Amino acid sequence: MKKLFVAVALATSTLAAAMVLAAPATATATSSTGAQMVTVKVNGLVCDFCARSIEAMMKKRDDVSSIHADLGKGEVHLGLKAGATLDDKTLTKLITDSGYAVTAIIREPK
């Protein structure tokens, strides 16, 4: 049993290290033609590992084309697909479910 736990620890750590080295670069927000860019100002956004929950939540949606978090400014930048809408209530719920508190939502173009 002892050896099993040590083996699991070594295996998972090695796997994590390999995945870190092999993982692709993170997506950045880009504006598609006619698409809306949304900046969500949030409190509590200090940790990249935790902020990935926002990315995971947004990736489930068809209307979001890109996501990037600015940890320094406490902002989440979303790119919406052309013609897509994501209302403030839904967006606030998604960010709240991800673990953060929304303080403002800014849309460009409005």
Place this chain on the structure above:
Amino acid sequence: MRFLIAAALAAAPLLLGGTGADARPVSYPGGITVMQELDPMMGSLLLHYTPNRHYSIGGRVLRMRADDWTMAGAQATWLAKRWNMPGSQANLYLAGLAGGAWRDGEGLHPAGFVEAQADWETRRVMVMGMARLTHVAGDGADRIGTSDMQMARMGWAPYAGDYGDAHLWLFAQLRRTSDAPDEIVPAVVARIFYRTMLVEAGVTDRGGLILNSVFRF
């Protein structure tokens, strides 16, 4: 009475503002997380699922390496409170496990633990702590009984990484268990994480290995 004393000891670090060990034991709705821990006293493997942002449920196996017994069961973790502030976040988690425990080659006994952990972090500073109270029923020759454990950490990030960077944290850690009541074991731990993968490696003052990892899916 002994149980109450152990409960008070287990809660002491939290009352003093101490904090936790696991990285985000409650994830996002639909998230699955695997957490593995190894140190000279214990090994642990936890798989949990987060139905909503308030709690997670899963299964855990813990191996008490120093005392040659194992516990396994179902674990629920509740995010009791989260404080989201402009430049920081703090969390208070409560967890419980119900299952069974056994000494090597002996019978299975009902067992469980209750745990509280808390953390506060900015982009460069982190304070974490946890306290756990474990009880295994049974009074036979293979009695395990009640034990408690506390751990506290202070961490510092040498640089404030951006989204998508590999992030490095360095921790000073103190850990105490009632199995060795006069011993508080200091350790240093380095944490590196990238996206949803986190690995920690450290060493105690006695040269014991610490190796933890977290994967989120």
